[in-house]
Amino acid sequence: MSVHINAKKGEVAESVLLPGDPMRAKWIADYFLENVMQYNDVRGMLGYTGTYKGKRVSVQGTGMGIPSTLIYAHELINEFGVKNLIRVGSAGSYQKEVKIRDIVIAMAASTNSGLNTIRFNGADYAPTASFDLFQKAIKVAEQKGIAIKAGNILSSDEFYADDFNDFKKWADYGVLCVEMETNGLYTVAAKHNVNALSILTISDSLVTKERTTSEEREQTFKEMIEIALELA
Ligand SMILES: O=P(O)(O)O[C@H]1O[C@H](CO)[C@@H](O)[C@H]1O
Ligand SMILES: O=c1cc[nH]c(=O)[nH]1
Numbered sequence: 041m042s043v044h045i046n047a048k049k050g051e052v053a054e055s056v057l058l059p060g061d062p063m064r065a066k067w068i069a070d071y072f073l074e075n076v077m078q079y080n081d082v083r084g085m086l087g088y089t090g091t092y093k094g095k096r097v098s099v100q101g102t103g104m105g106i107p108s109t110l111i112y113a114h115e116l117i118n119e120f121g122v123k124n125l126i127r128v129g130s131a132g133s134y135q136k137e138v139k140i141r142d143i144v145i146a147m148a149a150s151t152n153s154g155l156n157t158i159r160f161n162g163a164d165y166a167p168t169a170s171f172d173l174f175q176k177a178i179k180v181a182e183q184k185g186i187a188i189k190a191g192n193i194l195s196s197d198e199f200y201a202d203d204f205n206d207f208k209k210w211a212d213y214g215v216l217c218v219e220m221e222t223n224g225l226y227t228v229a230a231k232h233n234v235n236a237l238s239i240l241t242i243s244d245s246l247v248t249k250e251r252t253t254s255e256e257r258e259q260t261f262k263e264m265i266e267i268a269l270e271l272a
Contacts, residue, residue: 042115045087045100047079053089053096055124055272056116057265058109060221062086062101068128068265069099085112097272102127106153106195106224113228113236124173125236126268127225130243130252130261131193131217134207138189138242140250143264144216145169145177145190146238151223153197159227167226170235173271177237180270186263191216193240195223207246217242237271239264 041047059065065086069076073090080087080100087100100116102109109127116122131144138144148168156165174190181188194215201207207218222238229236241261244251 042119044082044085044111045080045115045119046082047087047120049120051077051079051089052087052116052120052122053098053272054122055097055126056122057097057099057268057272058102058112058125058127058225059099060102060104060109060129064128065099065101072265072269073097073099092269092272095272097269102221104199105197105220106151106155109221110224110228113225117228117232117234123234124271125225125229125234126173126271127222127236127238128261128264128268129219129221129238129240131219131240133217133242133245133247134194134211134215135217136247138216138245140242140245140252141261142242143181143186143188143267144193144240144242145174145188146193146222146240147174147190148192149195149222149226149238150192150210150215151195151197153195153223155224156227165227167223167230169226169237170229173235173237176271177239177267180267184266186267189216193222193238194218196220204246218246239268
């Protein structure tokens with residue numbers, strides 16, 4: 041057991057899907073996994089282990105934002121021996137070509153968080169996806185006929201920016217979409233020499249102002265889960 045995860049040793053699989061929303065974790069376990077056991081309920085941040093096509097896989101909510109995600113990723117890696125951390129999250133589009141329900145794989149994650157500048161004494165660190173998981177995800181998506189987009193994303197510290205037009209600067213530099221966790225996830229995975237990948241589904245667009253409902257964000261977005269589960 042760790043501070044935030046009350047699983048016993050061995051109850052968490054080597055590969056873990058990481059949605060921000062703990063209710064999406066429950067939905068993934070209910071909808072996709074067999075032989076499911078719930079291993080975590082601390083703070084309502086639900087975690088489950090089950091099997092997918094006979095392979096053991098876990099799914100753990102992380103909460104929202106880099107600080108919360110760092111807690112779960114750190115404990116999963118250091119206390120439970122997790123080797124593959126695959127985020128399955130929602131994101132807001134920054135580009136008109138990136139449309140609602142599109143899937144974006146984060147090759148790299150920029151941020152406005154100060155955590156890495158503190159960690160690296162004022163210098164920038166560029167956290168990137170695991171090349172191995174990235175390559176596999178591209179292959180799986182091709183096999184399943186699922187279109188994906190891939191590139192740089194923004195992990196923002198705030199959901200409600202003072203000025204929503206701030207996104208245009210990031211968009212000009214080719215950033216595809218915004219979410220709130222990947223920069224931290226890729227950094228902690230690099231530190232501990234394990235694999236991390238973020239697969240995101242566009243839930244809303246800062247360009248067109250369209251958006252999906254919270255229920256859709258919790259219970260749909262099946263294609264990114266299907267890709268993620270094949271990487272486990
Ligand atoms: O859908 P999840 O995985 O929670 O991800 C996105 O949704 C939350 C904001 O609504 C943030 O956590 C953001 O990164
Ligand atoms: O606009 C959005 C959508 C999902 N997640 C975010 O952080 N921002």
